[in-house]
Amino acid sequence: AKSHMRSPLLGLNGVAAMKACYRRFDPAAYLQYNYTPPRADFTRKDSIVPWKLACLHRAFTEGDMSGELLVDIGSGPTLYQVMSGCEVFSKVLLTDFLEVNRQELRRWLQDEGQCSLDWTPYLQHVCKLEGRRPSAWTEKAAKLRQVVADILPIDVHCSQPLAPDALPLAGADCLVSCFCLESVSPDLAAFTRALGHIGKLLRPGGHLMLIGALGESYYFAGPGVRIPVVPLNEAQVCTSLKESGYTLIRLEVYTLTQDMRVGVDDVTGVFFVKAKKD
Numbered sequence: 001a002k003s004h005m006r007s008p009l010l011g012l013n014g015v016a017a018m019k020a021c022y023r024r025f026d027p028a029a030y031l032q033y034n035y036t037p038p039r040a041d042f043t044r045k046d047s048i049v050p051w052k053l054a055c056l057h058r059a060f061t062e063g064d065m066s067g068e069l070l071v072d073i074g075s076g077p078t079l080y081q082v083m084s085g086c087e088v089f090s091k092v093l094l095t096d097f098l099e100v101n102r103q104e105l106r107r108w109l110q111d112e113g114q115c116s117l118d119w120t121p122y123l124q125h126v127c128k129l130e131g132r133r134p135s136a137w138t139e140k141a142a143k144l145r146q147v148v149a150d151i152l153p154i155d156v157h158c159s160q161p162l163a164p165d166a167l168p169l170a171g172a173d174c175l176v177s178c179f180c181l182e183s184v185s186p187d188l189a190a191f192t193r194a195l196g197h198i199g200k201l202l203r204p205g206g207h208l209m210l211i212g213a214l215g216e217s218y219y220f221a222g223p224g225v226r227i228p229v230v231p232l233n234e235a236q237v238c239t240s241l242k243e244s245g246y247t248l249i250r251l252e253v254y255t256l257t258q259d260m261r262v263g264v265d266d267v268t269g270v271f272f273v274k275a276k277k278d
């Protein structure tokens, strides 16, 4: 007899259910949905990706950074989030939960084979933000390939998200994390716990750059791959940061215009946080 259909997620705890969802994450589709026009349109001032790159550029270059090691938490298949930081820190570690994403990053970094997205326009845009001519993008690509030391597995729901020997004892000097915590947590409490877990990877006085979704309850990570998201508002982000031992330096918010809502999620805004670990 046909075994009755059982939802694969029933009976799993919230974190396990989220991990089951991520088994269907499709890097190429994810990049197509979020990192091509209109959301990544460098000819438009109101496009989301240029806004994110401007926030990161300012945060990394306003003179309060120190140290050598930058760690990106939940990198996914994207590199934009370290294109400013790679000029400030001598060592960058990328991390992700899924091997398919780590493979995507490795393909670009080892400059071999077809990548799912051409990062050239991103490199050129960040060069422009740095006052360099866009043709310097080849130098920035070389810089990025030179400073990225490794691409590591990570699980932000573990109290120790990385392998024990992944970081120096003192911890990282800076963390960046974009659209990870709220997209991998079953609820606000788990989001806040994960924020605390990654905080343990950061040295006291180190900085956290956090980009995330506001008011989002789901997103598609491929055709029919619907992933639940913890819907956050600004106040919850600030409270979670405080509860997890960070001091807020700056919070900036981007509100999506109608044409940025392309049907791949129900996100209403994007937050950028620069914070310092107490």
Ligand SMILES: C[S@@+](CC[C@H](N)C(=O)[O-])C[C@H]1O[C@@H](n2cnc3c(N)ncnc32)[C@H](O)[C@@H]1O
Pocket: 019, 022, 025, 073, 074, 075, 076, 077, 078, 081, 096, 097, 098, 101, 154, 155, 156, 157, 177, 178, 179, 180, 183, 184
């Ligand atoms: C929405 S994507 C964000 C990707 C990228 N940082 C960006 O800015 O677009 C969320 C990422 O979190 C990763 N992820 C899923 N579960 C995770 C976990 N338990 N710990 C850390 N990362 C996880 C996924 O593999 C995915 O790459």
Ligand SMILES: O=[N+]([O-])c1ccc2c(c1)CN[C@@H](CO)C2
Pocket: 034, 039, 048, 049, 179, 182, 183, 213, 216, 218, 219, 229, 265, 267
């Ligand atoms: O507009 N964007 O640049 C952009 C980039 C990535 C993501 C979103 C929006 C919204 N959904 C999240 C996953 O929860 C992923």
